[in-house]
Amino acid sequence: YEVIQTPSMSVSPGQTASITCSGDKLGNKYVCWYQVKPGQSPVLVIYQDSRRPSGIPERFSGSNSGNTATLTISGTQAMDEADYYCQTWDISTVVFGGGTKLAVL
Amino acid sequence: QVQLVQSGAEVKKPGASVKISCKASGYTLISYGMHWVRQAPGQRLEWMGWIKAGNDNTNYLQKFQGRISITRDTSASTVYMELSNLRSEDTAIYYCAKGGISWEGLGVWGQGTTVTVSS
Numbered sequence: 001y002e003v004i005q006t007p008s009m010s011v012s013p014g015q016t017a018s019i020t021c022s023g024d025k026l027g028n029k030y031v032c033w034y035q036v037k038p039g040q041s042p043v044l045v046i047y048q049d050s051r052r053p054s055g056i057p058e059r060f061s062g063s064n065s066g067n068t069a070t071l072t073i074s075g076t077q078a079m080d081e082a083d084y085y086c087q088t089w090d091i092s093t094v095v096f097g098g099g100t101k102l103a104v105l
Numbered sequence: 106q107v108q109l110v111q112s113g114a115e116v117k118k119p120g121a122s123v124k125i126s127c128k129a130s131g132y133t134l135i136s137y138g139m140h141w142v143r144q145a146p147g148q149r150l151e152w153m154g155w156i157k158a159g160n161d162n163t164n165y166l167q168k169f170q171g172r173i174s175i176t177r178d179t180s181a182s183t184v185y186m187e188l189s190n191l192r193s194e195d196t197a198i199y200y201c202a203k204g205g206i207s208w209e210g211l212g213v214w215g216q217g218t219t220v221t222v223s224s
Contacts (some may be wrong), residue, residue: 032210034150041200041217042142042150047210085150087210092164094140094152094211 001090005097010105017073019100021086024067029088031069033062036083046071078104107131109201109215116221122189125218127201129182135159138204139184140211141175145197155204156184191222
């Protein structure tokens with residue numbers, strides 16, 4: 001099973017960033033999102049499509065329907081500049097997308 | 106709080122093996138699965154395998170079958186990942202990550218262990 005992400009995108013500070021992840025019938029699976037900054041370990045920002053772990057700002061939200069899952073960052077801040085990976089499950093294996101590099105310009 | 110602390114950086118020659126440890130604290134190790142994920146320089150996150158909660162059952166990505174072994178020592182609250190027959194393409198940062206319950210994702214990650222494979 002494969003999930004596809006746009007390799008890179010940019011957003012202006014204060015604007016909304018929408019990062020997508022596509023896969024066959026992805027809406028029938030749960031999706032998580034991870035933020036990875038240079039030199040740091042990944043951080044889970046969304047799980048079960050749309051739930052936020054404690055400590056994750058409310059500006060992070062998620063949705064998943066059809067063949068596409070979306071991570072939305074509202075009011076994007078400079079600190080949100082990072083790589084973002086979607087992740088799902090296929091039978092008993094974990095599948096990561098290729099990652100999206102988000103630039104806040 | 107829940108924390109995962111990994112062993113230090115390793116430098117290995119091609120054909121050698123590496124064994125990385127991941128010591129857990131703040132929760133009962135056997136109650137949750139533990140995953141291993143790696144990231145080669147400039148590359149994506151790559152899931153390698155996991156050891157399941159409650160027993161010693163493991164599941165590995167097919168590309169690592171025959172080269173990887175994930176084990177757990179509950180008395181030491183530690184999970185180990187051993188990768189054998191190393192090649193240069195195995196140069197990467199290796200992470201352990203705590204699994205959740207009911208599709209909760211990988212909620213806690215270790216600090217990463219850099220493995221360099223070079224002759």
